[in-house]
Amino acid sequence: MFEQLISDMHVSRMLPEILVLVVALAAILVDIVTPAGRSTRPVQITSIVGLLVVIASTLFVHNNGPAFGGMVEIDSFTIFFRVVLTMLTIIIMAVSENYIQLVKIRIAEYYLMLLFALFGMMLMTMANDLLIVFLGIETMSVSLYALVGMSRHRESSNEGALKYFLLGSFTTAFFVYGIALLYGAVGSTNILDITVYFQRTGMNLPIIAWAGTLLVLVAFAFKTALVPFHWWSPDAYEGAPTTITAFMSTAPKAAAFAAFLRIFYVGFGEVSDGWTTALWWIAVLTMTVGNLMALRQDSIKRMLAFSSITHAGYLVVAMLTYDVIGGAAMLFYLVIYGFMNIGAFLVAIALNRNEDDDRGYDINDYKGLAFRKPLIAFLMMIFMLALAGIPPTAGFFGKYYIFSAAVKSGFIGLAVIGVLNSAVSVYYYLRVVVTMYLKERDEKTEGRIFWKPDMAFAVIVCAVLVMYFGIAPDQLLKVATASIGALW
Amino acid sequence: MQSFMFILLTIVTLFSALMVVTRKNPVASILYLVLVFFCFAGFYVMLGAQFLAAIQIIVYAGAIMVLFLFVVMLLNLRDMDNVEGKPNAWQNLGIFAGIGMGLVILAYLSGSPGMSIAPVGNNPEVYAMGSAKYLGKALFMDFVLPFEIAGVLLLAAVVGAVALAKKKRA
Numbered sequence: 001m002f003e004q005l006i007s008d009m010h011v012s013r014m015l016p017e018i019l020v021l022v023v024a025l026a027a028i029l030v031d032i033v034t035p036a037g038r039s040t041r042p043v044q045i046t047s048i049v050g051l052l053v054v055i056a057s058t059l060f061v062h063n064n065g066p067a068f069g070g071m072v073e074i075d076s077f078t079i080f081f082r083v084v085l086t087m088l089t090i091i092i093m094a095v096s097e098n099y100i101q102l103v104k105i106r107i108a109e110y111y112l113m114l115l116f117a118l119f120g121m122m123l124m125t126m127a128n129d130l131l132i133v134f135l136g137i138e139t140m141s142v143s144l145y146a147l148v149g150m151s152r153h154r155e156s157s158n159e160g161a162l163k164y165f166l167l168g169s170f171t172t173a174f175f176v177y178g179i180a181l182l183y184g185a186v187g188s189t190n191i192l193d194i195t196v197y198f199q200r201t202g203m204n205l206p207i208i209a210w211a212g213t214l215l216v217l218v219a220f221a222f223k224t225a226l227v228p229f230h231w232w233s234p235d236a237y238e239g240a241p242t243t244i245t246a247f248m249s250t251a252p253k254a255a256a257f258a259a260f261l262r263i264f265y266v267g268f269g270e271v272s273d274g275w276t277t278a279l280w281w282i283a284v285l286t287m288t289v290g291n292l293m294a295l296r297q298d299s300i301k302r303m304l305a306f307s308s309i310t311h312a313g314y315l316v317v318a319m320l321t322y323d324v325i326g327g328a329a330m331l332f333y334l335v336i337y338g339f340m341n342i343g344a345f346l347v348a349i350a351l352n353r354n355e356d357d358d359r360g361y362d363i364n365d366y367k368g369l370a371f372r373k374p375l376i377a378f379l380m381m382i383f384m385l386a387l388a389g390i391p392p393t394a395g396f397f398g399k400y401y402i403f404s405a406a407v408k409s410g411f412i413g414l415a416v417i418g419v420l421n422s423a424v425s426v427y428y429y430l431r432v433v434v435t436m437y438l439k440e441r442d443e444k445t446e447g448r449i450f451w452k453p454d455m456a457f458a459v460i461v462c463a464v465l466v467m468y469f470g471i472a473p474d475q476l477l478k479v480a481t482a483s484i485g486a487l488w
Numbered sequence: 489m490q491s492f493m494f495i496l497l498t499i500v501t502l503f504s505a506l507m508v509v510t511r512k513n514p515v516a517s518i519l520y521l522v523l524v525f526f527c528f529a530g531f532y533v534m535l536g537a538q539f540l541a542a543i544q545i546i547v548y549a550g551a552i553m554v555l556f557l558f559v560v561m562l563l564n565l566r567d568m569d570n571v572e573g574k575p576n577a578w579q580n581l582g583i584f585a586g587i588g589m590g591l592v593i594l595a596y597l598s599g600s601p602g603m604s605i606a607p608v609g610n611n612p613e614v615y616a617m618g619s620a621k622y623l624g625k626a627l628f629m630d631f632v633l634p635f636e637i638a639g640v641l642l643l644a645a646v647v648g649a650v651a652l653a654k655k656k657r658a
Contacts (some may be wrong), residue, residue: 005629009632009633021640028647067633068632069630071634072633072635107651107654109647109648109650109651110651112651113644113647113648113651116640116643116644116648119640119644120641120644123637129634131631131634132633132634132637135634135637135638135641136637139637139641139644140639141638142641142644142645142648143644143648145648146647146648146649146651146652147648149652150651150652152652163653296625338499369607
């Protein structure tokens with residue numbers, strides 16, 4: 001009977017997640033046997049090799065279906081995000097070693113927290129139960145709080161970590177309260193049970209079910225930094241070590257959107273009329289406010305931080321459509337956004353003049369960069385054009401798919417607002433390109449360039465992918481469509 | 489009897505919770521927090537979750553609150569208006585814990601079969617659900633995955649806390 005119980009749990013379906021934990025524990029052991037004061041290179045290599053095994057196990061071991069009594073669901077949607085999230089984490093880890101030596105973080109826990117964050121994110125993408133979503137979000141967030149505060153000698157890092165922690169805990173309270181109210185109405189936290197409940201009630205929900213849905217929506221809006229719940233993000237993004245800023249603006253955001261999609265498409269799909277109205281306004285506000293704030297920034301790091309809010313707004317537009325085309329566009333955009341944003345942040349790291357100074361990301365440092373370092377300037381131009389959504393980069397197709405999906409679903413007003421916002425964003429992205437290519441070199445602002453082989457390799461990989469998906473987007477779109485199809 | 493008890497507990501909980509956030513004196517805040525925790529235990533008892541109630545009192549109202557009180561006293565905050573000294577705070581703690589325990593016992597009596605008019609109290613099945621045995625079964629069978637993930641979450645939190653708190657390696 002006991003064996004039967006165990007085999008019904010289908011533990012092996014969570015092999016990649018278990019492997020991530022094994023890698024984390026192995027990394028702890030490696031750190032212990034490394035002599036104190038040495039570099040954290042062994043931990044980094046252990047983590048990266050381990051994560052490559054994780055990707056292999058995801059791609060080559062096919063074992064789909066529910067596990068642990070329907071608490072988690074392994075389908076093509078899960079696999080898509082497993083691979084994407086692990087890849088983004090590997091890129092960040094690959095460039096981190098030189099950077100954390102430079103900014104004097106130098107502790108192996110940096111990699112451990114990334115691994116734990118990855119574990120939490122993977123859970124979020126497969127969670128079929130609000131309880132698991134909650135635990136996944138918490139595991140991810142706790143790791144991110146620590147990562148933001150890793151530069152302990154920098155005041156802004158401590159400030160950002162504390163603000164992020166306080167607001168994040170606040171969000172957790174919202175989320176738990178929402179789950180409790182939904183449990184009170186439905187009698188279960190499983191999203192399939194919630195669907196059945198909503199099918200029975202239709203839009204005539206009791207007030208506690210509405211309140212629960214709304215609170216869950218607010219919690220997700222917080223985690224994906226949507227306006228008006230975005231106030232933690234600029235401080236946390238600016239305070240964090242820049243590799244972590246690049247990580248936070250891509251992978252955790254993708255994971256949060258994955259859970260957002262699964263919960264709202266599968267669980268709350270029956271009441272979509274209710275939440276799409278709320279999301280319509282959130283999308284408009286997010287795109288516009290993010291843009292207006294990014295316009296005013298002279299620091300590349302802050303500009304990218306605010307523009308990541310705008311990009312979350314585009315993603316919400318895709319989510320609103322509530323169909324396969326929009327969902328596929330959203331997954332497509334999440335992937336290419338991950339690569340172009342990480343690429344842009346890595347270039348910003350390379351040009352950072354002073355690792356202890358928060359204002360080391362001034363746009364004036366880019367004056368005449370094309371004449372000084374043509375390759376770096378060219379790569380940065382690719383990322384800026386992609387973020388602005390200009391062909392032939394992947395950014396163009398990302399936005400094209402999103403807005404055409406919105407038009408097809410009848411959100412024409414929203415699509416117009418989105419395209420207008422996209423046009424505004426061209427200003428601050430092209431400003432960087434203009435500074436690099438058309439401004440005179442200025443000896444005063446020129447500083448050391450931190451361009452190590454690992455960094456160069458990662459940036460070039462990102463740039464190649466951004467260009468590749470811009471020229472041949474069909475393949476990725478097909479995979480994205482198949483993945484989102486698992487939710488229907 | 490039970491609905492009266494519910495209203496009484498609700499009023500005390502809300503009042504104490506308000507006092508927690510409005511008192512200037514941190515020791516007073518903590519004492520009211522003790523009362524809030526006891527009231528929660530009272531709610532648990534009324535819902536038939538005796539085991540949870542016991543854990544609530546031992547872990548929250550007991551261990552964690554004493555820890556809180558110690559920390560506040562060690563910090564020796566300057567603007568502690570009305571606190572004359574440590575014995576006073578401990579004495580007050582006794583009074584608050586006494587009131588709280590009294591409320592829990594009242595809640596238990598109001599909820600016990602025979603005295604109650606509410607469905608929970610009269611249903612022996614629901615009463616059995618509050619036992620440690622039932623809880624253990626649920627935790628290790630239906631909810632084994634969340635249980636294990638909570639372990640990972642705690643590990644991540646510990647590693648993160650150590651990373652932020654430990655002395656810098658030069």
